[in-house]
Amino acid sequence: MLEAKLEQAAILKRLLDAIKELVADANFECTEEGITLQAMDNSHVALVSVLLKEDGFEEYRCDRPMPLGVNLTSLTKVLKCAKDDDVCTLKAGGDGADTLSLTYEARNSDRIAEYDLKLMDIDSDKLGIPETDYDARVTMPSSEFSRIVRDLSQLGESVRIEITKEGVRFTSEGEAANGSVLLKQSEAIGRVPKKEADEEEEEDEEKGDEDEDEDEDKPKKIKKEKKKVKKEDGDVEMNGDEEDGEDEYKGGSDDEGEEEQEEDESPSKKRKRPSSSKGKKKAKRSKDDEAEELPDGVRIEMNQAVNLTFSLKYLVNFSKSSSLSSIVQLMLSNDVPLLVSYEFGQGHIRYYLAPKIGDE
Amino acid sequence: MLEAKLEQAAILKRLLDAIKELVADANFECTEEGITLQAMDNSHVALVSVLLKEDGFEEYRCDRPMPLGVNLTSLTKVLKCAKDDDVCTLKAGGDGADTLSLTYEARNSDRIAEYDLKLMDIDSDKLGIPETDYDARVTMPSSEFSRIVRDLSQLGESVRIEITKEGVRFTSEGEAANGSVLLKQSEAIGRVPKKEADEEEEEDEEKGDEDEDEDEDKPKKIKKEKKKVKKEDGDVEMNGDEEDGEDEYKGGSDDEGEEEQEEDESPSKKRKRPSSSKGKKKAKRSKDDEAEELPDGVRIEMNQAVNLTFSLKYLVNFSKSSSLSSIVQLMLSNDVPLLVSYEFGQGHIRYYLAPKIGDE
DNA sequence: CACACTTTTA
């Protein structure tokens, strides 16, 4: 039995708007910790991973793990019937019902709408997502990322993302024109991912990464988002824990493993703050944070220079998640799938895309 | 000779936008009392009835009854040439001219445009619309009605409208999902339409017809709009008078003849007044009215529970009239065509749609 | 010709 109450139907609406064109059907995996969704896109090139944390709901209850197989197009239609600020309650797993019930309640309660969506069996190839220590992380306004990939997608099919001490450069070459956008660190570039994390303490990266610039690499691998922060403990950052047995997403065709990925970080966790943090965080944030908070700032953390090429078509698709967060993080390592992550109060949405090899 | 001057071309533009996709050609029946249009939709399932009252015009003159056969698509094109707040003058019946002249005058008179639309002969099957005492009436924001039918039309082809003491429930069942929207009475539910009607007294039909409100039929059946009120007394209410010979709109394929059924009410006839009443009425209105005025309120009046199923396609089409009024009234009785009515300062537009029978 | 989607304006 699942019963989850979201204060704002808008969150779900935006999530579905963001992924409905990428994935046709997917399982919402409900556990007592929250709801996750993980799926390869229709052409099996990219991987989408969504997390809605249990504590992001106004009320949340899930007795037993439950996969809810849903056709995202149908769910999108049903969500369009909700007004953005309706209170939305999801119910499933009631005795024998093979439907997902969505209830929308107007704030003044004089309108109550209930929709029942048929569930389907989807064999989810649960993929483990290897926890990776990235060589570089770019944190920037999601609107800026959208703009860049949309602009460049008009010129060519793919974009080369190069991260160097100079900054991040997005380059696309097309038949009629070539384009290149260079973003420099708002403040000092290249701070290594030390503790930047948010306010918390920073342990992290090892020591110092001192952050700022140093990029020192070593140390700290740049884990997912928040992670970054925490690091303190080990550095491994891996968080990952989990990947073990299952397949991991390698990119490309992948499917490999599980993921856990996140482990440590629990990205979201903190994340929220960041995102949300905007408000609060700022206050505390130290410099690093600032970047995070800074609405328009670009933060570049780099342990090693990176030069990868990706299909713009997918990046443009990923950027539809901008409505969920004003900030996006790009995590890159050579020859490893790019991770594009949007953190919001109730969880996160992450996309993984394998780089193009050679000149494909 | 017809000469009618409308203060706002917008009214005509919106009217045509509302019906142009439902009806291809129609006669504007001009009499000294105003202009009416009545037509079955192209598939002969729904009936549209428009009234522009003589006193809704800034100037109005019509020497003799005159049907103006117009192609609505052409008229729409011509109306698009008018700015919303242009003063619009309609002229026809001048010696021998078989055209409808539309003049658009800018408020400051520094622009005067004139268009002549060719008229055509259309054999109008004038239908009598039986005056019905409805079992229930729902008054709600037109935007809410639009939203509900649009939402549900994404799921299925038809909607079941149930009116009970609980409120009004709109339900649609589709392949992928089912949806249900429940609206509760904003204030107290279920007030029976007694005289609430408007202020006036209610005499009713027959005599009363005379204008204004009195439509009340006595008894109270819920007559059209205003009418509703009346119920108390007798029930018969027929007003009808007029229909006599002509066919009546029965809904579906209808045409049976007159029917009587409705007896009591003579549909159309009275109709007009009620509608218009709004304006004036308000002043007088007692409490009931308030609801009418309430921007966001939902008022439900019910003498008997109603459970009917309709094609959403038509309801969605009807809801295009939302631009004419912020409020819509749904009048229902079991096994009788639904009446969807939008009242505005200069008149009204009403749609009749027969319920689906069985599981068609 | 109608429907749907996208963009722009309020």
Next chain:
DNA sequence: TAAAAGTGTG
């Protein structure tokens, strides 16, 4: 954030 207009596609 919502509503309206215009453009494009089927």
